[in-house]
Amino acid sequence: MDRTLIIGTRGSDLALWQANHVKDRLATIGVQAELKVIKTQGDNIQHLRLDKLEGKGFFTKELEEELLAEKIDIAVHSHKDLPTANPPGLRIAAVSEREDPSELLIILKDCVDLKKRLSVKHNAIVGTSSNRRKAQLLAFRPDLEIEDLRGNVNTRLQKLRDEKYDAIMLAKAGVERLKLDLSEFHVEIIPPTEIIPAPAQGVLAIQIRESDHTLYEVLQKLHQKDVAETIGVERKVLNLFEGGCHMPLGCYCRKTTTGYEVWTAKAKDGESFPTRLYLKAESAAGLAEEIVEKFDPDRKLPSSVFITRELADTSFLKRSLEQHHIKVEGRSLIKIFSIINTLDPYILKYVRWVFFSSKNGIENFFKLKPRLSKHVQYAVVGRGSEEALRSHGIIPAFTGEAEGIEMEKVGDAFAQVAAGSTVLFPRAKGSLQTIQSRLTADTKVIDLPVYETRIDEQVEGSGADVLIFTSPTNVEAYFKDNLVEPGQKVISIGNSTGKKLEEIGVQYTLPFSPDELGLAEAVFALNYSKGKPTKNDSSGTVTPLL
Template sequence: MDRKLIIGTRGSDLALWQANYVKDRLSEIGVTAELKVIKTQGDNIQHLRLDKLEGKGFFTKELEEELLSGKIDIAVHSHKDLPTTSPPGLKIAAVSEREDPSELLIILKDCVDSKKRLSVKHNAVVGTSSNRRKAQLLATRPDLEIEDLRGNVNTRIQKLRDEKYDAIMLAKAGVDRLKLDLSEFHVEVIPPTEIIPAPAQGVLAVQIRATDDELQEVLKQIHDGEVAEAIGVERKVLNLFEGGCHMPLGCYCRKTAQGFEVWTTKAEDGESFPSRLYLKADSTTGLAEKIVNQFTDDRKLPNSVFITRELADSSYLKRALAHHKIQVEGRSLIKIFSIINTLDPYILKYVKWVFFSSKNGIENFFRLKPRLSKHVQYAVVGRGSEEALRSYGIIPSFSGEAEGIEMEKVGDAFAAIAAGSTVLFPRAKGSLQTIQSRLGSDTKIIDLPVYETRIDEDVERSGADVLIFTSPTNVEAYFKNNLVEPGQKIISIGNSTGKKLEEIGLQFTLPFSPDELGLAEAVFGLDYGNSNSANGDASKTVTPLL
């Protein structure tokens, strides 16, 4: 292309980074460009909550007017700021690769409490102007006080530095792009499967005139088609809900080797408990419509749930079910017994990692008062084990949460960071050792059964619509004297529990993650309008493929 392009951008540090990123990408393919800074209505309005501005054109209108008038050739936007339909005469010609869409909770160091989920102290004041973030934060930590936070990234961080808040939440993408030094704070990275991001979070949109076919062809060289396909689902969900970004809506889609995974969260407002959905699909065709249909007010949900675990009133799952007026009965069908009373200090001397796969393993290990080096690192299989570990004031260095319930993937991810070290595995007697089997030959394994489970001999049946099983032993205890009733559905917390259900020929649903967040998603995602076979006599099935 012979002509020199003019790129329109807002003037904030992050907007300028984004525009320069596109400029540099163009330079790589031999296209020259310069920047033009344009002030937008969103930059001028400081009295409205940010979620009232995002997705409504407040950060884009002036750039689009300059584009339509021919004063600039390209407008670069944070994709999540754009309305879901382009103005007449304009189009999105390219999208960037996706920066990590995780959220950051940035905490003043004297406000850290590692025993709490998210590591922020009880009743902490957290700054965010996003109802999406607010609803999800309060669902996880109802004690938090959420206050509005406006300004560019550096301004928000300065407000935290000035102690106007105990913590603030920011998109990780913006912080990473600006290479900001946050060493004075404690930073929690919250993955997009836990706090679900805004549609298209972490992606840049390159907007041009609809008639500029020459530029369209050029921009194909910097367009990321795979990202476009994934965020197309997220943006379609937003469009179908007709809410704009002021709606407490999060949607995150990612491509896998098998197809696509999508997480969606939606609340009525920032104070309401959000509903969460996890779906898998072979393709994106009809996926957004399927997601939106799952959130209709008249969709049939179960009336009652039975789970083989006692649930506290503060339990996420219990509160999620109560939000949908679903009754819950929680009772364990097994008893836990410690099987060792002391630890050999010589064994502990060489341990570099301790890997926990269950809450019971954590409790029975620390009951032994282990004396470990302060340099020992801790790993957990997922969020449930992490929460249990935090009760001892320990934040794990590794969590398999991002890999979901596929223990092989968790094992492979852990093997990559634990290679060449000595790993201690406190576990249940007779449990599967999938993680251990994935470690390399250069990694020394110390196997330590610390407890065993025994089943109750006379378990009463449950007439609940949904049965949730949280361990293989609980499955064994329940079905020793009971059968599945007509219309009952079964959820297995993970693969080892699922294998036990498979042995007796029962159909079940697997959540993405083996914790209460995953279980809440699984219950909400059940297709309860079309019941399974009356006797449940079927082989394993996972959370519905579309």
């Protein structure tokens, strides 16, 4: 291309980084460009909450006007800030690679409490102007006080330093791009499967005039088609909900070897408990429509759920179901017994990792008052075990929730970080040892059964619409005297529990993650119609979350 392009950008450090990134990428394909800084409504008005500003696109409108007036050739946007429809005459010509869409909770060090979820103290003041973040934060930690936070990234961090907040939440992508040093704070990285990000978070959009066909063809050399496909699902969900970029909606889609996985969280407002959904599909076609259909207020949901564990009133699962007027019955069908009283100090001397696959393993291990080296690191399977470990003031160095419910994948990921070390496995007597089987040959395993489970002699069945089983022993206890009633749906918390259900010929659904978030998502995803078997109903198979 002969002409030097003019790139329009906002003037914040992050916006300038983004524009310069595009400028540098253009240079790699032989195209020269220069920047033009343009102020937007969102930059000029700092005293109002983002959702109180009039209209949509208040971080983008002025750039688009300059583009239409041919004063610039390209506008670079953070894709999540864009309205779902382009103004007439404009188009998105290319999207960038996707930075990690995780969130960061950045905490003043004297406000840290490792025993709490997210590591921030009770009743902490957390800064964010995003209703999406607010709703999801309060769902995990209803004690938090959420206050508005405006300004660019550095301004927000300075407000934290000035102790106007105990913690603030920022997108990891922006912090990574600016290479900011956060060593003065405690930083919690929250994966996109836990706090679900804004549609297209972490992606840059390159916007041009629709009539500039030559530039469009040039920009195809920078366009990331796979990214466009996944964020296309996210953005279409937002569009179908007729929501702006500040609707309390999180949507995250990722491509896998077998298709697509999508997490969605939607709340009425920042004060409301969000409904979560996880779906997977072989194709992206029609996926956004299917997600939106699941949120139809007239859709049939189960009226009652039975789960084989006691639930506190503060339980995420209980609160998630009760907001939809679903009655929840929690009742454990087993008893837990410790089987050792002391630990041999010699066994612990060379341990470098302790791996927990259950909350019961954690509780029974720490009852033994183990004396471990301060260099020992801890690993858990999922968020439920992480929360139990935090109650002892420990944050795990490895959490397997990113791998979902497939224990083989969790084992493969852990094998990479623990290779060549000594790993202690406190576990239930007779439990499967899938993680151990995936470790490298140079990894030493110390096997330590610390508890066993015994079933109740007589177990009363449940007439609930959905039965959730949380361990193989609970399955054994329930089906000793009971059957699945017509129309009842069954959910297994994990693979080992699922295998026990398969042995007795019971159909079940697996959540993505073996914790209360995953179970809440699985219940909401069910195609429920009591007494009418679906086409997928066949004994001993797994019903996919479609």
